[in-house]
Amino acid sequence: MRVALFVLDLLRMIGHHALHSLASSPLFWRAATLAPRPLSGHLIHQAALWAARAGDFPRAERLFEAAARRYRAELDLVPLARLRVHQLMARVHATSRDGADSERCLEVERRLRCLQRIESLVPPFPLVEASSLLATWLGALPTGAAGRGSSGVPPLEAARAA
Numbered sequence: 001m002r003v004a005l006f007v008l009d010l011l012r013m014i015g016h017h018a019l020h021s022l023a024s025s026p027l028f029w030r031a032a033t034l035a036p037r038p039l040s041g042h043l044i045h046q047a048a049l050w051a052a053r054a055g056d057f058p059r060a061e062r063l064f065e066a067a068a069r070r071y072r073a074e075l076d077l078v079p080l081a082r083l084r085v086h087q088l089m090a091r092v093h094a095t096s097r098d099g100a101d102s103e104r105c106l107e108v109e110r111r112l113r114c115l116q117r118i119e120s121l122v123p124p125f126p127l128v129e130a131s132s133l134l135a136t137w138l139g140a141l142p143t144g145a146a147g148r149g150s151s152g153v154p155p156l157e158a159a160r161a162a
Contacts, residue, residue, distance in 0.1 A: 023047040033062045041070035055142040057094035093141040
């Protein structure tokens with residue numbers, strides 16, 4: 001409960017502009033998985049995208065599930081559909097050490113065709129035409145062989161350097 005109140009107070013203080021920095025923080029990822037209730041589904045979804053981008057797929061999975069619960073509580077179904085596509089993309093990358101699973105890849109492509117817009121896989125994850133990710137999403141995240149963000153560089157700094 002203390003963590004939730006702390007995070008809620010922190011969000012009120014920093015405002016919208018710093019949310020991307022907050023969502024990119026591994027410390028926030030931990031707090032968001034422990035106490036997601038006071039947070040928006042969008043913010044947790046952003047954190048999940050940052051975690052996936054950093055190669056921390058187990059944490060990304062937990063964040064995707066926490067964001068899905070928040071989206072359902074908020075009755076926000078379109079973002080939930082976008083989240084599920086991102087989650088499937090992350091699962092493909094997490095398990096692609098021996099090559100991508102063609103069935104899952106086809107499922108991602110099928111789901112992308114059903115969406116009009118989706119968050120980009122490149123920070124700060126703006127909404128883009130879903131068709132722009134067709135056949136290109138597979139190279140956008142690290143593979144499971146890369147480990148969990150082993151570069152030692154915080155994800156926001158790594159994204160800025162890219």
